Amino acid sequence: MNQLAKFFFKSAIKSSRQPFQLTQKSIRNFSSMEQLKKLRDETGSPIAQVKKALDEFGGDFEKAKQFLIEKGLASAQKKLDKETREGVIGLYVSQNRDLAVIGEVNCETDFVARSDLFLDFVHSTLKTIVDQKKNVKFNDEQKDQILQFLQNNTLNKEIIEGTKNENMDKVRQLVISKLQENINVRRVSTVEIQNGVIGSYTHNTLADNIGARACLVSLEGANSSDVSKQLADNIALQILGMKPDYITKENIPADVLQKEIDRIKAEFGDSLKGKPQAVVDRMIEGKLKKFYEDNVLYDQTLLTDQEKDAKTIGQLINEQCKQQNSQIKIKEYILWTCK
Structure with missing residues (x-):
């Protein structure tokens, strides 16, 4: 290869390594750098489509934006049947700890599940439900009811510019258009308590109160002290970590x-023969203790307390009852893992 050929070859290689940069010189007609960037950010459309829309509408930003939004919504409609296997579980608890919501929102990939816009949509949807004091309990088989709820309620926060006062489903479709993935609200449920506090815990968090698993628990009769709130949060953590059946x-x-009991007796076998009934009962009760510790919330010690004399959940609740001079009990809890 002669020197001139080498020069052109090296120049071509160097040029191919340079990232594409949009410059003022490359923008023609009515498109400006500022308009292009703003319109791309607000609609999520590719830069080529943004420039084309501005050119077609003579530089009219609002008309180009409306056109791109409608085009994006049409594109989103085509993605609504795509399977959503990734996602998150989110929580939102009112400041007074008397109302909370848990929800699962799914998307197609883990990459989108970690994106700021997706997480903002999840948080804003759940916060809106609590702020507007909605009472909802939708499972993953009630797709039509969930869709109707989203269509009939307005999102409090404008997570995409220009979507103020838009219903939740319209915003969802705009998020789909920007992220180029299907997004589904799979299930959502509120927890409410008149006299007590709600505790919460989220595991593998991606953002505040959003993660792979989450739990809500309501303590009926508990006052609004920091001690009661901490106890409620600790119980939520316990339920999430141990998954008790009762x-x-x-x-x-x-x-x-x-x-x-029959299983325990079979395990003891012939060793129970000839023993007084009182002794047999104590032997069985000793084995049942392990069963209770594994399956009954009140008989479990806190995961966060590793001391030998650690108190059980039941003992901690009883102590709080004495301090408040009132009865406290767990009214309900919800534990969800992203499906």
């Missing part, structure tokens, strides 16, 4: 308890 021993169905 709140108290009294909640265990008789047939389930009998099945466990």
